[in-house]
Amino acid sequence: MLLAKTLRSSTFKWALIWITIFGAVVIALFSYVYWSTATYVRGRSDRVIAAEHAILRKIYDGAGRGGLIAAIDDRIAGGRFESGVYLLADPSLAPLAGNLKVWPSTLKGSRGWEDFSAREWKPDAVNPPVLRATFDTLPDGGHLLVGKEIDDLDEFANKIKTALLGGVALIFILAAVASVSVTRRTVGRIEAINTISRAIMQTGLGKRIPLRGTRDEWDQLAENLNSMLGRIEALMAEVKQVSDNVAHDLRTPLTRMRGRLEKANARQRNGDYDQSLIDDTMADLDAVLRMFSSLTRISQIEAGDQTSAFRTVNLSEIASEVVELFDAAAEEKHAHLDAVVDQRVLVTGDRDLLFDAVANLVDNALKYGREAGRVTVEVTQNGGAVISVADDGPGIPEDECQHVFKRFYRLERGRRTPGNGLGLSLVAAVARLHGARIEMMDNRPGLKCRLWFRLPAMS
Amino acid sequence: MVGGRRRILVIEDDPETAGQLVDFLSTRGYQVDLASDGNDGLKRGSSADYAVLTIDRMLPDIDGLAVIRRLREGGIVTPALIISALGEIDDRVRGLRAGGDDYLVKPFAFTELLARIEALARRSATVVRETVLRVGDLELDLVARTVKRAGRKIELLPREFQVLEYLVRNEGQVVPRAMLLQHVWDLHFDPTTNIIDVYVGRVRRKVDGQQAYPLIHTIRGVGFCVRAPC
Numbered sequence: 001m002l003l004a005k006t007l008r009s010s011t012f013k014w015a016l017i018w019i020t021i022f023g024a025v026v027i028a029l030f031s032y033v034y035w036s037t038a039t040y041v042r043g044r045s046d047r048v049i050a051a052e053h054a055i056l057r058k059i060y061d062g063a064g065r066g067g068l069i070a071a072i073d074d075r076i077a078g079g080r081f082e083s084g085v086y087l088l089a090d091p092s093l094a095p096l097a098g099n100l101k102v103w104p105s106t107l108k109g110s111r112g113w114e115d116f117s118a119r120e121w122k123p124d125a126v127n128p129p130v131l132r133a134t135f136d137t138l139p140d141g142g143h144l145l146v147g148k149e150i151d152d153l154d155e156f157a158n159k160i161k162t163a164l165l166g167g168v169a170l171i172f173i174l175a176a177v178a179s180v181s182v183t184r185r186t187v188g189r190i191e192a193i194n195t196i197s198r199a200i201m202q203t204g205l206g207k208r209i210p211l212r213g214t215r216d217e218w219d220q221l222a223e224n225l226n227s228m229l230g231r232i233e234a235l236m237a238e239v240k241q242v243s244d245n246v247a248h249d250l251r252t253p254l255t256r257m258r259g260r261l262e263k264a265n266a267r268q269r270n271g272d273y274d275q276s277l278i279d280d281t282m283a284d285l286d287a288v289l290r291m292f293s294s295l296t297r298i299s300q301i302e303a304g305d306q307t308s309a310f311r312t313v314n315l316s317e318i319a320s321e322v323v324e325l326f327d328a329a330a331e332e333k334h335a336h337l338d339a340v341v342d343q344r345v346l347v348t349g350d351r352d353l354l355f356d357a358v359a360n361l362v363d364n365a366l367k368y369g370r371e372a373g374r375v376t377v378e379v380t381q382n383g384g385a386v387i388s389v390a391d392d393g394p395g396i397p398e399d400e401c402q403h404v405f406k407r408f409y410r411l412e413r414g415r416r417t418p419g420n421g422l423g424l425s426l427v428a429a430v431a432r433l434h435g436a437r438i439e440m441m442d443n444r445p446g447l448k449c450r451l452w453f454r455l456p457a458m459s
Numbered sequence: 460m461v462g463g464r465r466r467i468l469v470i471e472d473d474p475e476t477a478g479q480l481v482d483f484l485s486t487r488g489y490q491v492d493l494a495s496d497g498n499d500g501l502k503r504g505s506s507a508d509y510a511v512l513t514i515d516r517m518l519p520d521i522d523g524l525a526v527i528r529r530l531r532e533g534g535i536v537t538p539a540l541i542i543s544a545l546g547e548i549d550d551r552v553r554g555l556r557a558g559g560d561d562y563l564v565k566p567f568a569f570t571e572l573l574a575r576i577e578a579l580a581r582r583s584a585t586v587v588r589e590t591v592l593r594v595g596d597l598e599l600d601l602v603a604r605t606v607k608r609a610g611r612k613i614e615l616l617p618r619e620f621q622v623l624e625y626l627v628r629n630e631g632q633v634v635p636r637a638m639l640l641q642h643v644w645d646l647h648f649d650p651t652t653n654i655i656d657v658y659v660g661r662v663r664r665k666v667d668g669q670q671a672y673p674l675i676h677t678i679r680g681v682g683f684c685v686r687a688p689c
Contacts, residue, residue, distance in 0.1 A: 279679065286680050289566060293649065321644065324618060328661035329654055352648050363652045423652075 005191065006184045015179030019172070026171055030164040038157040045132070045148055046113070052084065053134050053146040060138060068144075069097040083149040085121070085131050091141035103143065111136035121149070130154070189218045193225065205233040238406060245408035245421075249291060253284040294422040298407070301353065301429040313351045315387050315453075316341035319377045322358045326366065334372040337362070341379040345387075347453045349434045357430040360423040361389040361449050369393035369446065385453040392446035401440040427451075466490045467576065468512040470500035470526065471542070472519055480513070483569045484576070497521030504530050509537050510580040513572075516543035516562075527560070538579035542567070564649075570681045574633040592627045595687030597666065597674055599627055608670060618643065619662045626675065626685040635682040659683055 006012055060068040065088075072086045076099050087098035095101065104116045112135065117128040133147025196209045208229065209222040264277050323339040330337035347354075358377070365375040369391030378388045396404065403409050405428035408421040427449075431438040437452040467489045471477040474495075481491045492507070494500035497518040504512055504526070516523040527539050541562040561575050592599040598607045604620055606613045615623065621643045626634055636655040640646045656677070663675040676684045 282680055293564065297648075324616075325644070325654060325658060327658075329657040331661065332657060352646055355646055356648055356650070359650070359652065359654065363654065 006187050009183050009187045011186050012183040019175045023172055026168055034161055034164055037160050041153050049134055049146055049148050072097045085133055085147035087145040089143045242407045253288050257281050257284050298426050298429045301433050309350050310348050312346050313349055315345040315347055315385050316379045318355050319379045322362055323377055326362050329366055333366055336374040339377045342381055345379050345381050345385045347385045353430045357427045360427050365389050365391040388448055388450040390443045390448035395447040466509050468492045468503055468509045470494045470514040497526045500526055505533055511538050511576050513540045516541055540575055568681050570633050571635040574635050577632050594627055594630050594685055613665055622662050630685050633678050633682055633684045
């Protein structure tokens with residue numbers, strides 16, 4: 001199963017292609033090494049033979065045939081030229097001197113080079129030895145042959161050939177083993193991830209891909225997939241939480257309305273009573289509808305297709321306008337609301353959405369801040385545009401900081417104030433749409449919410 | 460062409476909503492024609508002179524925006540109020556709103572619908588350039604940017620003056636919160652907070668505080684109305 005997968009794997013196919021290319025190059029290289037070694041060895045032996053031949057010709061030129069015969073005999077007796085082959089023959093090819101008994105029949109012409117075998121040279125050898133010789137015709141019509149046994153040369157070349165062939169074979173075997181084992185490892189890891197993926201598809205998001213602790217690329221992949229699964233799981237939980245909350249927040253006012261109508265239905269019509277009933281019911285319905293439009297608004301923003309309405313906007317201007325708009329609300333709570341802004345802090349965005357987000361933050365700060373406290377909206381250019389809204393109220397516990405952006409999330413003490421827990425979700429959605437980072441931090445005392453726009457404004 | 464300033468074309472495919480619209484607008488003195496699909500709406504819209512037409516964003520045959528585009532191509536400039544269930548940040552609709560016409564998200568209060576229709580109808584009527592606006596004993600000098608109530612000066616911030624001016628210009632009409640936000644602050648969304656009420660509340664304290672009668676009235680769930688007692 002694994003082997004079949006290994007052989008089908010693309011890694012293995014690539015390895016095969018590369019082994020073929022690499023092997024061809026190695027074979028070509030080794031053939032060249034063999035050819036040039038053989039050529040060199042043979043050339044060297046030819047030069048030695050030619051030199052010996054030249055010396056003997058010089059002796060002949062100086063001392064004549066008699067001198068040459070003496071020199072040849074001397075050379076054979078002294079063994080000066082190891083495994084040297086000599087033959088001096090008269091014009092009718094009858095041997096006169098030398099250690100070769102017969103003029104080889106394969107020698108044609110009056111001069112030249114020739115390889116030939118001579119059984120009588122080593123009668124006890126299994127294969128007739130191969131000799132190489134040069135020969136020519138002397139001015140007196142005689143023939144001179146000088147040569148060497150070249151079996152030992154071939155033996156050397158053969159040794160090299162064997163070594164090279166062995167090397168090639170070894171390289172191929174190693175490459176094949178390596179590619180199979182590497183591919184097998186890869187396929188094995190992928191198969192492990194595939195198995196877990198199938199298990200996740202069948203049984204749910206609870207499982208994770210085990211790490212090997214090697215911190216290699218496979219572990220990194222597994223880690224990324226795991227954190228993706230974690231994010232999906234968290235989102236699913238959030239979606240479930242949101243729908244539970246919607247159901248709860250819908251049921252409460254709807255139950256209230258139904259009870260009211262039921263009671264009214266059971267009693268006599270009464271102008272004043274009916275009027276207040278209708279007013280209350282409409283107010284409840286409005287709250288439900290507002291919740292719905294907030295939800296659809298947030299999901300539309302999160303769908304992220306509003307960027308076509310993006311323009312260059314001045315955050316400072318928005319902050320000042322929000323502060324001005326909330327001036328009356330701050331006055332009602334005896335709070336100080338200030339804007340501390342740089343002149344021009346430009347971002348690329350949707351003015352309506354940014355205004356709504358900042359308005360929500362200021363609204364929260366006034367609602368949950370200290371009575372007669374201070375709320376400051378600050379806009380600065382500090383490694384990107386930054387807008388922050390800070391109050392000096394009780395703040396929120398640090399471990400709640402990440403949760404406040406969830407839909408319908410409300411702190412215990414917030415349950416008594418009006419609101420639906422969607423304001424900060426909207427702020428978070430607007431921030432995400434604008435590529436801004438949103439942070440909640442301790443203002444010592446109080447709470448500070450900061451939006452940091454990392455994208456520069458369009459020019 | 461026949462028609463007039465009190466004639467309205469309603470293009471709506473849902474029979475119950477259409478019936479409610481016709482009933483409501485008729486009781487407010489409008490003469491209402493009903494078209495139940497885009498083609499019918501296109502035909503009626505081209506043949507008669509209406510003060511305003513209301514059109515559903517999603518119709519069974521032609522898209523509401525396409526109907527308006529075809530009417531405009533045919534030279535019909537009747538202001539259109541688009542009624543949409545798609546939500547307020549539908550880009551194309553918002554673009555339209557920023558331009559000539561207006562739009563409303565389902566579900567809506569009939570008073571808000573009426574306020575928007577009347578605002579559109581007034582737009583197609585002649586605008587008289589005035590320098591002083593009066594309601595009851597309230598007097599707004601648009602040139603000096605001053606406000607007097609019963610002859611005594613009232614100090615208003617520039618934005619508060621704009622709010623009051625817009626309400627007074629629409630005397631007797633209900634001004635929805637979103638419309639106020641749109642015309643005074645140039646913002647195009649329905650505020651989820653009660654901030655507009657608080658802001659208008661302060662204007663009201665300055666204008667109506669210790670006076671013989673109130674001028675600025677809150678219309679629950681919709682917006683505000685400036686009205687002098689009869």
